Amino acid sequence: xxxxxxxxxxxxxxxxxxxxxxxxxxxxxxxxxxxxxxxxxxxxxxxxxxxxxxxxxxxxxxxxxxxxxxxxxxxxxxxxxxxxxxxxxxxxxxxxxxxxxxxxxxxx
Amino acid sequence: xxxxxxxxxxxxxxxxxxxxxxxxxxxxxxxxxxxxxxxxxxxxxxxxxxxxxxxxxxxxxxxxxxxxxxxxxxxxxxxxxxxxxxxxxxxxxxxxxxxxxxxxxxxxxxxxxx
Numbered sequence: 001x002x003x004x005x006x007x008x009x010x011x012x013x014x015x016x017x018x019x020x021x022x023x024x025x026x027x028x029x030x031x032x033x034x035x036x037x038x039x040x041x042x043x044x045x046x047x048x049x050x051x052x053x054x055x056x057x058x059x060x061x062x063x064x065x066x067x068x069x070x071x072x073x074x075x076x077x078x079x080x081x082x083x084x085x086x087x088x089x090x091x092x093x094x095x096x097x098x099x100x101x102x103x104x105x106x107x108x
Numbered sequence: 109x110x111x112x113x114x115x116x117x118x119x120x121x122x123x124x125x126x127x128x129x130x131x132x133x134x135x136x137x138x139x140x141x142x143x144x145x146x147x148x149x150x151x152x153x154x155x156x157x158x159x160x161x162x163x164x165x166x167x168x169x170x171x172x173x174x175x176x177x178x179x180x181x182x183x184x185x186x187x188x189x190x191x192x193x194x195x196x197x198x199x200x201x202x203x204x205x206x207x208x209x210x211x212x213x214x215x216x217x218x219x220x221x222x
Contacts, residue, residue: 004150031208043198043213050208086150095141095166095205098150 002027002089006099013106019074021102023087032070033096034061037084046072077106110134114199114214121189121221129184129217131199137212139202140182141166142174144195151198157182158205189221
């Protein structure tokens with residue numbers, strides 16, 4: 001079973017700061033997902049990546065397959081980025097195994 | 109497209125009561141999933157389905173049942189509610205299973221059993 005560890009669990013930043021959230025997993029994978037859960041509770045998919053880097057607006061996701069590690073970066077953070085960020089990797093039963101999430105709070 | 113729609117958003121149940129959480133998707137996805145999310149924990153898979161008429165247990169299936177009579181609908185049934193089932197429940201769907209396909213989530217159902 002793939003174990004997923006996220007760090008930090010909680011992160012508070014000032015508006016404009018560069019933010020990094022880390023995800024490590026125990027078993028080699030073909031792709032990793034980053035998800036965002038807003039205070040209202042809904043979950044949306046941010047990235048699905050299997051190598052290198054992907055960028056969407058101010059969000060950048062990187063993955064190092066050899067080191068079994070991925071990072072999610074947010075540049076020029078804004079209070080509206082406040083959310084729980086979750087990484088997920090393949091588990092059994094053709095579904096995902098989820099990390100416990102990183103609670104990000106960006107203060108104005 | 110509405111995506112994945114879950115109802116209700118909130119519910120309070122008494123111990124021993126039963127209820128059905130509804131989930132429907134309009135993306136013609138084959139795969140559908142039910143997860144529960146407890147504080148400080150990652151989402152745990154309850155049941156999943158790879159197509160109409162086919163369901164299987166996930167990691168934490170005890171106390172729940174599902175059915176998949178159509179591609180669109182995947183209801184989750186709690187027969188005898190227990191306080192341990194207090195959680196936030198998410199339904200999700202994807203076109204294919206596995207990791208190389210995007211999953212779409214409903215808005216969640218916050219259930220409290222008292």
